[in-house]
Amino acid sequence: MSRQITELASREKAKSVTERLGALERPRTPWERFIHAFNSSSVTILVVVIALLWSIPTFGLFVASFRPPQLISSTGWWSGLVPPWRFTLENYQAVIQGQGFGMAFLNSLIIAIPGTILPIAVGSFAAYAFAWMKFPFRNFLFLLIVAMLVIPSQIALVPILTLFTAIGFTGQYWSVWIVHTAFGLPFAIFLLRNFFSALPRDLIESAHIDGASSWRIYWNLILPLSVPALASLAIFQFMWVWNDLLVALIFLGGAVEKAPLTLAVANLVGSYGEGYQLLTAAAFISMALPLVVFFALQRYFIRGILAGSVKG
């Protein structure tokens, strides 16, 4: 699989089928050149139209979030695009000050940072053993963990909730950390084992011969060599935890002061119904960080998605 990651990632920069075809079919006569130009420009127009269509919903909400409440509920967002412009930060102020979205943003961070680091730590330990150590049932256990990739978390939620309620874990940040760690593990182990086992064997063996301990090999050799895989995994896990609703809903459900952004927005949808002006800004606050991560680390994000295309 890690072979595929590097392979697919390198294809990102590879030539398109058309480019390669184009080298073969160079238009000769003026007429052919005209048809060729027409074809390629009409395809360009078509994909630009598709991309615009795809952006309209997000753009619409973006514009709406800066419009005064009374205008949001009386005219469409597109009418705000023509002068006189009456944009305002009112909605953002209302949501951050009145609805506790500053706290919700902080909660999302408090949940997502350990929820990203913990599964990668635990997962990379196990992945190291699965890739480079020999022990009974190794392949069986690995396949068992991989099987959990597609298992819906719903099947596990009731007993975990009962257990957590019984021992007073619910409504605590760390209950969500543990659950996210456990649910993130199969993917982390799957991705990292494959990457680790593709590392050069000679390097690891010679380190062993030189008397390096397993810990040293893991910490000084495996981890530094696996930075691309770790980065992809970290982004993926971060997005997953940040965007999660179900786990937060079930394990933090009652504790409003600990609710992450997704839960806060979902609650707003429920309680306000028609309070659209608050929803616009709330949704954008919840999207801000994932969008920054996406634009800053797009390459790793796409690679993670190419590598993790079996994750549910």
Added chain:
Amino acid sequence: MATISQEGVSLAVPPRRRRMEGISWSAWIWVAPALLLIGVFYIWPMIGTIVTSLENVDTLGNVTGFAGLKWYKTIFTDPTNLIILRNNLLWLVVGTALTVGLGLIIAVLVDRVKIERVIKSTLFIPMALSFVAAGVIWRFMYIYRPAGENQIGLLNAFLGLFRIPPQAWFVNEAVNNFALIAIYVWMWTGFSMVILSAALKGIPDEIIEAAKMDGANRFTMFWRVMIPMIAPTITVVTITMVINILKIFDVVYVNTGGAFNTSVIAQAFYDQLFTNQNGGFGSAWAVVLTLVILPVLIINIRRIRAEEGLR
């Protein structure tokens, strides 16, 4: 096949079955935390859920008796529940076909333009959003105001241009499931497009040249060369979509909460568990969801075993 990673580290593929010197007992220390978590959060609760699904449980969570297959019978006979199953099937067929189909078409199209990267990013952005945020975004597309009033939702305003009466997209049962599926398609088409586009670029030059020599036009190129060459990738993308869609929850929960006959299995699970406080019925839904996914699990394990050369 050895490949060079982008960082320039040569990654030689290890022999299929590495021979290792002796069994290292310390390996258990490395895998112990993971195995413990998998055991506590997957294996044990799975067994617990299956047992609970066969019981009557009161609202305080106490078992009040053995229910046998009562809950399963209700799921597969009660008309309301059959609609839930029908909705999941609708999601599965329409959602998968649209995300994979559109993803493939757009992948082929962007392959032919120079601004490929910009277009790809644009289509890919929704992937970075939560279903909750996407739900809010689409709420603004779907807003309904009674006929005669100023339509503030883009879709109804658009219909108004053609003098078509406004639709209550989430309420009208002829369209509401499709309206929800559209949100998913909007979010995940970028995913299949990016993967399929990477696969298209992986088609070897020789094959494209050979097809060209044989006088293949764009049409035969698509059906006889591209599709067969990227078939394995199409399978992977389809499997991912099937798993995602079977588990679909957030889109429905945020937008309709399952009202107006839009509920799906995961929503029914949530309703029984939390709204009705019926742990037994909720568990039965969870088991049904897992059973539906089981075939995909088996296919997936087979694929990975073959790929990795595991026993």
